[in-house]
Amino acid sequence: MNTSLEHARQLDETDELRQFRDAFHIPKQANGEDHIYLCGNSLGLQPKETAAALTQELNDWAKYGVEGHFHAKNPWLPYHEFLTQAMANVVGALPEEVVVMNTLSVNLHLMMVSFYRPTQERYKIIIEADAFPSDVYAVESQIQFHGYGPDACIKVKPREGEHTIRTADLLDLINREGDKVALVLIGNTNYYTGQFFDMKAITVAGHRAGALVGFDCAHGAGNVPLELHDSGADFAVWCSYKYLNSGPGSLGGCFVHQRHHKDKSIPRFTGWWGHNKATRFGMRDGFDPIPTAEAWQLSNPPILSMAAIRASLQLFEAAGIHNLRKKAISLTNYMEALLIEQCGHAIEIITPSESKERGSQLSLLVTKQGKPLFDAITQAGVIADWREPNVIRVSPVPMYNSYEDVWRFVDVMYNQMKA
Numbered sequence: 001m002n003t004s005l006e007h008a009r010q011l012d013e014t015d016e017l018r019q020f021r022d023a024f025h026i027p028k029q030a031n032g033e034d035h036i037y038l039c040g041n042s043l044g045l046q047p048k049e050t051a052a053a054l055t056q057e058l059n060d061w062a063k064y065g066v067e068g069h070f071h072a073k074n075p076w077l078p079y080h081e082f083l084t085q086a087m088a089n090v091v092g093a094l095p096e097e098v099v100v101m102n103t104l105s106v107n108l109h110l111m112m113v114s115f116y117r118p119t120q121e122r123y124k125i126i127i128e129a130d131a132f133p134s135d136v137y138a139v140e141s142q143i144q145f146h147g148y149g150p151d152a153c154i155k156v157k158p159r160e161g162e163h164t165i166r167t168a169d170l171l172d173l174i175n176r177e178g179d180k181v182a183l184v185l186i187g188n189t190n191y192y193t194g195q196f197f198d199m200k201a202i203t204v205a206g207h208r209a210g211a212l213v214g215f216d217c218a219h220g221a222g223n224v225p226l227e228l229h230d231s232g233a234d235f236a237v238w239c240s241y242k243y244l245n246s247g248p249g250s251l252g253g254c255f256v257h258q259r260h261h262k263d264k265s266i267p268r269f270t271g272w273w274g275h276n277k278a279t280r281f282g283m284r285d286g287f288d289p290i291p292t293a294e295a296w297q298l299s300n301p302p303i304l305s306m307a308a309i310r311a312s313l314q315l316f317e318a319a320g321i322h323n324l325r326k327k328a329i330s331l332t333n334y335m336e337a338l339l340i341e342q343c344g345h346a347i348e349i350i351t352p353s354e355s356k357e358r359g360s361q362l363s364l365l366v367t368k369q370g371k372p373l374f375d376a377i378t379q380a381g382v383i384a385d386w387r388e389p390n391v392i393r394v395s396p397v398p399m400y401n402s403y404e405d406v407w408r409f410v411d412v413m414y415n416q417m418k419a
């Protein structure tokens with residue numbers, strides 16, 4: 001392969017999304033150069049438009065006070081609706097299936113209130129053994145809350161000596177446990193290995209077994225094509241501060257499949273923001289749910305956080321999620337090829353090598369002197385992510401990372417390993 005810097009620059013020149021980098025603040029090193037930022041899977045960078053979007057709401061609050069709910073340039077009362085279409089496009093859902101609200105772990109609990117309904121016979125939850133800790137805590141506490149024991153949580157592991165879960169093994173497990181499983185809950189893109197699961201196959205198997213199926217798309221939203229509606233999943237949750245670039249702790253997203261919207265038998269924790277918009281301020285009637293995913297809303301939402309999400313989603317609309325995916329595949333393949341060529345002797349890439357089984361992340365297993373290497377590349381200007389005991393996660397994000405970023409990262413790795 002061509003490992004020259006010139007080649008990386010040529011790839012940037014022909015990249016149709018290259019101008020989007022200028023729409024972001026790229027953190028600077030002490031010497032004034034851009035950091036090599038490969039941590040967009042943890043906290044996405046700030047779009048330059050975000051400040052203006054927040055200032056708009058601050059100014060309207062100063063100018064109108066409570067009247068801003070109606071008179072702000074972007075009225076606050078329906079504000080969450082301004083995000084719906086663009087968010088639905090990002091996750092491949094119908095607009096009525098998507099709502100931005102709360103944060104991820106909160107939404108996961110709210111979804112389990114509705115979609116984990118254990119009975120004596122059918123009470124188990126299937127989850128990946130190396131799921132994000134918050135998801136495991138949420139699952140275990142829901143199980144306890146319903147009065148079941150630890151055997152209700154089935155954790156799927158990779159095979160001995162392997163790093164990722166074979167889809168066939170997961171499907172076998174679903175079939176085998178079949179009539180005992182109430183819920184299958186999978187991180188659609190695993191935060192640790194970067195593995196992107198076949199959501200449709202999992203959903204079909206789960207439904208065939210008589211279970212409900214949900215996905216945590218924290219590492220999928222804005223990263224891989226989710227096609228949530230077509231996957232048939234019952235629900236999904238995600239956050240907006242990773243690939244969706246909406247700022248630390250910003251609000252999460254929630255998907256509830258259309259087939260559940262009018263089902264009054266589904267239990268739900270409710271609040272006034274899920275009530276019929278026409279009579280919400282009557283404040284006297286019994287709860288009358290909005291016949292969409294919005295029925296799961298509890299509170300009136302934080303507008304400042306939503307303003308940041310809105311600014312970011314405009315960039316996704318402009319770039320197009322499918323164009324981003326195309327570049328993500330190319331950028332990630334380029335990083336993988338360079339790494340194997342330059343550092344292949346010392347690292348093992350545990351992320352699947354097939355594009356359809358991964359997004360914009362490579363997880364590098366470094367068994368010898370992993371932490372010192374990570375510290376050294378950090379010193380040299382790379383912002384990546386360290387996971388104990390021995391994994392460096394790097395994420396070349398198609399929205400703002402360049403081929404030159406990738407080249408520089410591998411160059412730093414090569415030089416630090418040699419040193």
Ligand SMILES: *Cc1c(COP(=O)(O)O)cnc(C)c1O
Pocket residue numbers: 103104105106132134135187191216218219239
């Ligand atoms: C990032 C992430 C979380 C974080 O949850 P918050 O409630 O937003 O703090 C949870 N689960 C997964 C899979 C994640 O990747």
